[in-house]
Amino acid sequence: MIGGIFPVSNKEISTTSTFEREPPGVACAGFDLRAFRWTQVMLFTIEEINRDAELLPNISLGYRILDSCASPTNTLRAALTLASLSNEISSTSFCPPALSAFVAESGSSQSLAIATTLGPFQIPTVSYFSTCACLSNRAKYPTFFRTIPSDYFQAKALAALIKHFGWEWIGAIQSDNDYGRNGIMAFTEEVKKFGVCIAFVETVLRTYPVEKILRVVEMIKQSTVKVILAFVPEGDFYPLMKEIVKQNLTGIQWIASEAWITAARPSTPEMYQAFGGALGFVVQKMAIPNLNPFLSNINPYSDPSAAFVKAFWELIVGCRPVSPGTDTSTEETNKICTGNETLINSQDVFFNVTELRVAYNVYKAVYAIAHALHQLVFCKPVGVNKTRICVNISDIQPKEVTYHLQRVNFRNQFGDYVFFDEKGDPPASYDIINWQLKNGQVQHVTLGHFAIAEKNNYKLSIEEEKIVWRTGKTVIVPTSVCSNVCPKGTRKAQIKGKLMCCFDCIPCADGTIVNTTGAADCTPCPHKYWSNERKDECIPLKIEFLTYHEPMGIALTVLSLLGASLTLVTMAVFINYKETPVIKASNSELSCFLLFSLFLCFLCPLTFIGRPTVWTCMLRHTAFGVTFALCISCILGKTIVVVTAFKATHPSNKAAGKFGPAQQRIIVCSCTLIQIVICILWLKLNPPMPDKVFRYSNKKIVLECNTGSEVAFYAVLGYIGILAVICLVLAFLARKLPDNFNEAKFITFSMLIFCAVWITFIPAYVSSPGKFTVAVEIFAILSSAFGLLISIFAPKCYIILIKPEKNTKSSGTQKQY
Numbered sequence: 001m002i003g004g005i006f007p008v009s010n011k012e013i014s015t016t017s018t019f020e021r022e023p024p025g026v027a028c029a030g031f032d033l034r035a036f037r038w039t040q041v042m043l044f045t046i047e048e049i050n051r052d053a054e055l056l057p058n059i060s061l062g063y064r065i066l067d068s069c070a071s072p073t074n075t076l077r078a079a080l081t082l083a084s085l086s087n088e089i090s091s092t093s094f095c096p097p098a099l100s101a102f103v104a105e106s107g108s109s110q111s112l113a114i115a116t117t118l119g120p121f122q123i124p125t126v127s128y129f130s131t132c133a134c135l136s137n138r139a140k141y142p143t144f145f146r147t148i149p150s151d152y153f154q155a156k157a158l159a160a161l162i163k164h165f166g167w168e169w170i171g172a173i174q175s176d177n178d179y180g181r182n183g184i185m186a187f188t189e190e191v192k193k194f195g196v197c198i199a200f201v202e203t204v205l206r207t208y209p210v211e212k213i214l215r216v217v218e219m220i221k222q223s224t225v226k227v228i229l230a231f232v233p234e235g236d237f238y239p240l241m242k243e244i245v246k247q248n249l250t251g252i253q254w255i256a257s258e259a260w261i262t263a264a265r266p267s268t269p270e271m272y273q274a275f276g277g278a279l280g281f282v283v284q285k286m287a288i289p290n291l292n293p294f295l296s297n298i299n300p301y302s303d304p305s306a307a308f309v310k311a312f313w314e315l316i317v318g319c320r321p322v323s324p325g326t327d328t329s330t331e332e333t334n335k336i337c338t339g340n341e342t343l344i345n346s347q348d349v350f351f352n353v354t355e356l357r358v359a360y361n362v363y364k365a366v367y368a369i370a371h372a373l374h375q376l377v378f379c380k381p382v383g384v385n386k387t388r389i390c391v392n393i394s395d396i397q398p399k400e401v402t403y404h405l406q407r408v409n410f411r412n413q414f415g416d417y418v419f420f421d422e423k424g425d426p427p428a429s430y431d432i433i434n435w436q437l438k439n440g441q442v443q444h445v446t447l448g449h450f451a452i453a454e455k456n457n458y459k460l461s462i463e464e465e466k467i468v469w470r471t472g473k474t475v476i477v478p479t480s481v482c483s484n485v486c487p488k489g490t491r492k493a494q495i496k497g498k499l500m501c502c503f504d505c506i507p508c509a510d511g512t513i514v515n516t517t518g519a520a521d522c523t524p525c526p527h528k529y530w531s532n533e534r535k536d537e538c539i540p541l542k543i544e545f546l547t548y549h550e551p552m553g554i555a556l557t558v559l560s561l562l563g564a565s566l567t568l569v570t571m572a573v574f575i576n577y578k579e580t581p582v583i584k585a586s587n588s589e590l591s592c593f594l595l596f597s598l599f600l601c602f603l604c605p606l607t608f609i610g611r612p613t614v615w616t617c618m619l620r621h622t623a624f625g626v627t628f629a630l631c632i633s634c635i636l637g638k639t640i641v642v643v644t645a646f647k648a649t650h651p652s653n654k655a656a657g658k659f660g661p662a663q664q665r666i667i668v669c670s671c672t673l674i675q676i677v678i679c680i681l682w683l684k685l686n687p688p689m690p691d692k693v694f695r696y697s698n699k700k701i702v703l704e705c706n707t708g709s710e711v712a713f714y715a716v717l718g719y720i721g722i723l724a725v726i727c728l729v730l731a732f733l734a735r736k737l738p739d740n741f742n743e744a745k746f747i748t749f750s751m752l753i754f755c756a757v758w759i760t761f762i763p764a765y766v767s768s769p770g771k772f773t774v775a776v777e778i779f780a781i782l783s784s785a786f787g788l789l790i791s792i793f794a795p796k797c798y799i800i801l802i803k804p805e806k807n808t809k810s811s812g813t814q815k816q817y
Contacts, residue, residue, distance in 0.1 A: 001062040001064060001100065002063050002100060002102070003063070003064050003065075003104070004039065004065035004103045005068050005104035006038050006042075006067065006068065006104075007068050007106050008032055008036050008039065009031060009032065010030040010031075010032040010035070010206070011070060012026065012027070012028050012029075012069040015027065026077070028074075030235075032070075033350050034265070038128065038358065038359055040294065040295055041291065041359040042362050043065075044291055046366060048290075049370045056373060056374055056377070059373075066078035067307075068104070070107060072113040072177075079113075079117065100373055100401050101124040101126060102114065102124070102125040105127060107129075107177065107179060107233060108135065108151075108182070109179060111144065112135065115140075115141040115143065116140070122143055122398045123143060123398040124145060126145045127144070127145070127146040127147070128362045128364075129148055129259075131148055131150060131151040131179065131183070131257075131259075132178050133150045133183075133186050135150070136150050136425055138422070142402070143399075143402045144424055145405055145406075145420050146365075146424065146425060147418070148258075149425060149429070150423075150428070151183045151257075154183070155189070156458060157428075157458070157460075158255060158257070158281065159187060159190035159191045160450065161255065161281075162194070162229075162255070164462065165477055167227045167480045169226075169482040169501050170197075170199065170227045170255075171202070171219075171223055171225040171227070171228040171229070172198050172201045173203070173216065173232055173237075175236040175237070176203045176204065179231075180231050180236070196501070200223060202216040202219055202220075204236055204240050205236050210243075217243050220244070224482065225252075225480055226251065227253045227255060227480040228252055228253070228254055229255040229256075229257075230255070230257065232260060237266070238260075241266050244274045244275075245273055249274055250274050252470060253279075253469065253470045254277075254470070255280060256280030257281070258283060258430070260280075261278065261433050262282050262355070262357060262433060264349045264350075267442040267444070269437065276437060277469045277471070279432065279433070279435075280432075281433070282433050283357050283360075283361065283430060283431070284357065284360065284416070284431060285360070286356050286363075288356055288363060291353045296344050298312065298313075299343075300321035301321065301339060317337065319338075320335050321337045364426075372405040376391060376396065377390070377396070382410060427452070429449070429451045429452070430449070430450040431449055432462060434468060437468075447462060448461050464477070482501040485517045486514075486518055488516065488534065489513065489514055489535035489536040490505040491506055491522050492518070507535055508522035511525050512524050513537060514535065514536060515536050526538065528701065530698055542701070543703055544701065544703065545610070545771055546608065546610070546774045546775060552775055556609065556775065557605075560606055563785055564602035564603050571596070573801065574588060574796075582796050583800075587641055589661060590638050591793075594638070594792070597634055601785040602782070604623050604781055605778040605782060607619050612704060614689060616705070617689055621707065622679040624781060625716035625717075628781075629719065630668070631785075632671075635727050636726060636730075637664045637668050639727050671723060675719055678719060682708070686712065688707050691703070721755070724754050724758075728751035731751060750791030753791060757780050757784045757787065761776065761780040764780075
């Protein structure tokens with residue numbers, strides 16, 4: 001005999017005991033057509049097995065089915081009743097039908113109650129709809145089996161679905177029992193691996209008062225989630241569904257567990273308003289042959305004592321069946337059946353057996369028990385010829401049935417393999433169901449498949465183009481995120497006190513990039529690269545140096561060439577008028593040397609413009625130092641000549657003779673030679689070299705000439721400065737000497753300009769960044785060169801070209817007062 005426990009009534013009516021009289025019997029309410037069909041599938045399967053000549057030949061299976069009222073307490077009461085009933089029959093019957101196994105129960109909490117209580121007695125239980133992963137614990141529940149996959153796999157399937165569509169911010173609703181709590185716990189562990197956040201977890205139960213249901217609805221309203229998973233049995237979820245529809249709470253993409261996605265009661269056009277487009281996983285569907293005629297032949301008159309049939313008939317037919325001979329005078333006549341009613345042409349969904357899922361699990365559970373009994377009784381698998389009983393039926397022990405159940409492995413008439421793993425679970429496989437409205441009816445459309453592969457991997461296949469979403473569209477996948485994905489160039493910044501899915505998007509710091517969306521950190525750019533403005537790409541650093549093509553380079557080049565041209569023009573004037581008194585009085589040889597050195601000074605800035613190379617770096621500093629040393633040496637020679645010439649107290653004084661052309665050349669050459677020696681030592685020991693400088697800016701590389709030796713660089717400048725100071729002092733002393741052609745005051749003025757330029761050059765040079773350092777140095781060179789050219793030679797050119805009448809010997813010797 002097989003015991004069956006089903007939640008034919010979906011609610012137990014609680015009563016309060018007064019302890020004054022014997023407690024009343026259990027009262028249940030709410031006839032569940034779905035569960036009733038499960039009972040009928042069990043009866044149909046047992047009859048089919050009893051007709052099979054190979055499976056349990058000459059042995060008839062019996063059954064006893066009780067109602068659990070969807071209550072763990074009543075389930076345990078039913079299980080203990082069946083177990084004790086077997087003992088009672090054993091003591092009074094000659095051939096006792098030993099209770100071999102239970103087919104129970106739909107709820108995980110109910111199955112836990114049975115497995116915990118009957119497990120120690122080794123009575124096997126095969127569940128058809130209990131999915132809690134906790135029931136796979138063989139140490140606690142060694143006799144529990146099931147024909148529906150564990151929630152461990154359903155949690156993986158639901159998490160894979162969430163990941164597939166990129167939903168990161170979801171809500172969850174669980175039933176206040178083992179099924180809901182353990183299911184959500186397993187699901188939470190899985191989705192956390194994918195970075196999904198659960199905004200809230202609310203709890204419902206069919207016995208909850210309205211206030212608790214309204215609190216859940218209010219939470220859904222206030223939340224920003226657009227995707228909610230309901231891991232709830234249909235009976236517990238239905239009150240919340242009605243309230244959601246009542247308050248017209250739409251716009252939610254519902255994800256369903258297998259417990260309600262294909263349930264008939266909520267699959268109505270009214271519920272579709274809020275739950276349309278729901279997605280969920282269900283076990284394999286199957287159409288069982290000859291089941292429809294079996295269900296259509298249910299009749300309360302053929303067996304008046306048949307359990308649950310009268311309640312079923314009243315619900316489907318709409319009238320109350322009454323047995324012949326029963327007094328109906330007190331009954332309402334419009335509710336009494338005539339006896340001519342039939343179910344053959346009924347269009348109720350109860351008779352639709354083309355998409356059986358849980359009912360198919362009941363079918364497989366009964367067959368699994370039958371195969372275990374066959375192997376136990378006949379000691380051979382089904383199909384082996386010449387089978388004979390090797391064990392007395394009355395000696396069958398439940399633990400032996402458990403042993404053979406664990407080893408059941410057969411292929412049924414539909415081609416499906418039925419077996420249990422070491423935890424008592426079947427192979428995991430699910431269909432993906434989508435709620436769609438067709439011809440005014442809610443259809444459960446299969447759009448994909450999920451299966452566990454080897455090494456706990458999975459395979460998920462979905463026909464996305466056929467999905468009808470909550471929006472009614474079949475193309476646009478709804479989104480559900482707490483914060484939008486950070487675009488390229490930004491990174492996530494966690495908001496304090498909120499879940500990891502809630503974040504701000506902060507632009508990457510300079511020098512770091514993100515070239516993907518949703519990045520948690522920015523990546524530093526490699527050496528010699530920098531981030532662009534969008535911070536999504538590392539670009540080579542901009543190379544900066546003073547070029548001939550930029551405005552500043554063009555201006556300095558023009559000034560340099562202008563100065564060189566003016567120097568050549570001045571030299572041509574001096575050569576052309578070399579016999580005039582002004583030229584003779586200004587020492588034409590030193591003037592030509594000075595003009596030549598100024599010409600070189602004006603050309604020197606050209607070496608500072610352009611990309612620095614090894615040769616240009618060595619040339620620019622040494623050329624600058626030598627040319628200016630030559631220039632100041634010439635001026636020093638002219639100054640000494642002026643001072644010695646006009647300091648002679650008598651015409652016969654020989655002081656002036658000591659500083660003739662030869663001495664002047666020696667002064668110029670010796671002073672210049674010292675600078676040349678300094679420059680040679682500089683180039684020999686630590687020469688200037690081109691250098692890439694990053695310190696001025698992170699966005700560019702400045703190419704400049706590293707002076708190599710700072711001491712040598714400032715030695716060159718210092719030596720020029722010493723010569724300039726000597727010239728300034730001597731010229732200042734001779735500034736008031738009487739003569740029209742006295743150059744001392746012009747030299748004094750030019751040296752003042754020269755010294756002022758180079759004194760201000762040093763701080764400007766040190767503080768100027770990048771190419772502006774070079775520009776400052778060029779500007780100092782040009783300024784001092786123009787100051788010397790204009791201060792010394794402009795007055796002479798003015799006399800020669802504009803005032804030729806003053807260019808006479810008498811004008812040159814005339815005393816000035």
